[in-house]
Amino acid sequence: xxxxxxxxxxxxxxxxxxxxxxxxxxxxxxxxxxIMETGVNLLLVSVGYVAGRSxxxxxxxxxxxxxxxxxxxxxxxxxxxxxxxxxxxxxxVAMILHEKYGTLNVEEIRRLRG
Amino acid sequence: xxxxxxxxxxxxxxxxxxxxxLAGVPFGEDKMLVGQYYLDNVKEQTxxxxxxxxxxxxxxxxxxLGEVTVLFIASTGVGALLWRRKKQRTAKTEGSIVLTxxxxxxxxxxxxxxxxxxIHGHLTPGGGFPGGATIATAFLLLYMAFTAYExxxxxxxxxxxxxxxxxxxxxxxxxxxxxxxxxxWIWQDWGFGVDNVxxxxxxxFIPIIYTIIGLKVGTELSGIIxxxxxxxxxx
Numbered sequence: 001x002x003x004x005x006x007x008x009x010x011x012x013x014x015x016x017x018x019x020x021x022x023x024x025x026x027x028x029x030x031x032x033x034x035i036m037e038t039g040v041n042l043l044l045v046s047v048g049y050v051a052g053r054s055x056x057x058x059x060x061x062x063x064x065x066x067x068x069x070x071x072x073x074x075x076x077x078x079x080x081x082x083x084x085x086x087x088x089x090x091x092x093v094a095m096i097l098h099e100k101y102g103t104l105n106v107e108e109i110r111r112l113r114g
Numbered sequence: 115x116x117x118x119x120x121x122x123x124x125x126x127x128x129x130x131x132x133x134x135x136l137a138g139v140p141f142g143e144d145k146m147l148v149g150q151y152y153l154d155n156v157k158e159q160t161x162x163x164x165x166x167x168x169x170x171x172x173x174x175x176x177x178x179l180g181e182v183t184v185l186f187i188a189s190t191g192v193g194a195l196l197w198r199r200k201k202q203r204t205a206k207t208e209g210s211i212v213l214t215x216x217x218x219x220x221x222x223x224x225x226x227x228x229x230x231x232x233i234h235g236h237l238t239p240g241g242g243f244p245g246g247a248t249i250a251t252a253f254l255l256l257y258m259a260f261t262a263y264e265x266x267x268x269x270x271x272x273x274x275x276x277x278x279x280x281x282x283x284x285x286x287x288x289x290x291x292x293x294x295x296x297x298x299w300i301w302q303d304w305g306f307g308v309d310n311v312x313x314x315x316x317x318x319f320i321p322i323i324y325t326i327i328g329l330k331v332g333t334e335l336s337g338i339i340x341x342x343x344x345x346x347x348x349x
Contacts, residue, residue: 002133003141010132014125021121043136048149051142055239056165058157059312069149070165077170078181081243081331085188088338092195095342 005046012039026094026104030087037083041076048072161301161308162236162317170241171320175296178323179281182330186278189334196341204345209259217259224252232328236317242324246331253336257343265340274333277326284319284326 012035019032048069054062056070094104101109139145146153152173153165162168170178208214225248231238232245256263288297300306301318310316 002137005141006133006136010129010136013132014129017128018121018125021124022118046141047139047145049142050144050146056153057237057239058153058163058165064150064153064156067153067165069146070152070169071149073166074169074174077166077241077243078177081181082184084247084335085185088342089188089191089195092192092342096195 003046005049006043009039009043009046012036012042015039024105024107026097026106026109029106030090030094033090034083034087037079041079041083044072044076044079157311159301160298160318160320161311162320163312164236164238166239167235167241167320167324171235171323172296172298172318175285175323178327179285179296182278182281182327185331185334186274189337192338192341196344202345203261203264203343205261205343208261214259217255221252221255224255225249228252228328228332232324233321234314235324236320237312237314242327243331245324245328246333247335249328249332250335250339254339257339265336267340270333270337273329274337277330277333281323281326281330284323288319 016032016034016036016039019035020029023029023032048071050068053066053068056067056073058064058067097109098104103109152169156162156165156168160168160172162172209217228245228248230245231240231248232242235241235245253265285296288299289295291297291299291303298318300322306318307313307316314321
């Protein structure tokens with residue numbers, strides 16, 4: 001039986017993928033990409049979870065055996081930053097496309113280019 | 115319609131495949147292989163209480179340098195894509211009285227909170243990246259509230275370059291002292307803050323690196339905001 005946390009993460013990934021596949025507006029596709037990214041991050045964090053343990057901050061009462069795996073969290077920290085960078089790049093490309101073609105509809109942009 | 119149906123079929127296949135894969139990775143069970151080593155040794159080896167920051171800055175510090183570089187390239191790319199000869203802010207209205215007054219009151223505190231997040235990176239959740247993003251939100255607030263506001267470009271560019279070099283410099287000092295890049299000489303050689311673990315003045319060079327990263331991320335994200343808010347004005 002698949003856990004509800006995995007189910008949530010997979011649903012987010014699929015919702016984002018649906019937007020990327022079906023939507024025609026570039027901004028909506030980028031929103032889908034962001035949702036997908038959130039799903040992937042959630043999936044990574046939930047893979048690192050250990051039942052009954054606390055966040056990996058070794059303060060009072062939390063020893064090395066009471067903390068969850070820190071590596072997925074560190075990976076997700078990296079992934080979020082890279083996600084912000086790619087989103088910023090994609091948004092500026094979308095701005096330029098809108099300036100050049102006057103539309104954000106991917107099909108029209110494709111048609112104008114031939 | 116056909117496209118939508120095809121998309122849904124693809125999604126069902128991918129979803130089934132993902133669920134099948136994850137069914138072999140049971141949720142909430144102990145799967146740590148390397149993580150347990152980090153948890154066992156993090157206090158002695160790095161002086162940090164927060165294991166995530168220790169992994170990001172100490173064990174995988176070189177990756178973080180690459181990450182900062184990716185962010186730098188992205189902000190440069192945004193600048194290059196949106197570069198024009200004539201660029202100006204074209205905001206038409208000033209923010210409402212609530213927004214302007216609130217911004218005037220809040221901006222110093224937002225910045226202070228960002229600084230708090232990145233200075234305490236080795237103790238509490240957070241670190242350079244969220245701290246820097248918080249500082250960038252202060253500049254976003256200023257941009258939203260005032261039509262004529264501009265970030266101090268000269269100072270920002272200089273800070274960005276200087277902190278970028280400072281990161282490499284910290285790594286190179288480690289190379290000179292300890293024999294490998296990003297060697298934590300403050301903790302390993304000086305033993306600075308050994309009987310202070312869990313308080314602010316500990317954690318080896320993690321607070322220094324995180325201050326550097328926080329300043330770099332803050333300036334870069336503010337630069338991205340600045341680039342995106344400006345528009346070309348025709349003569």
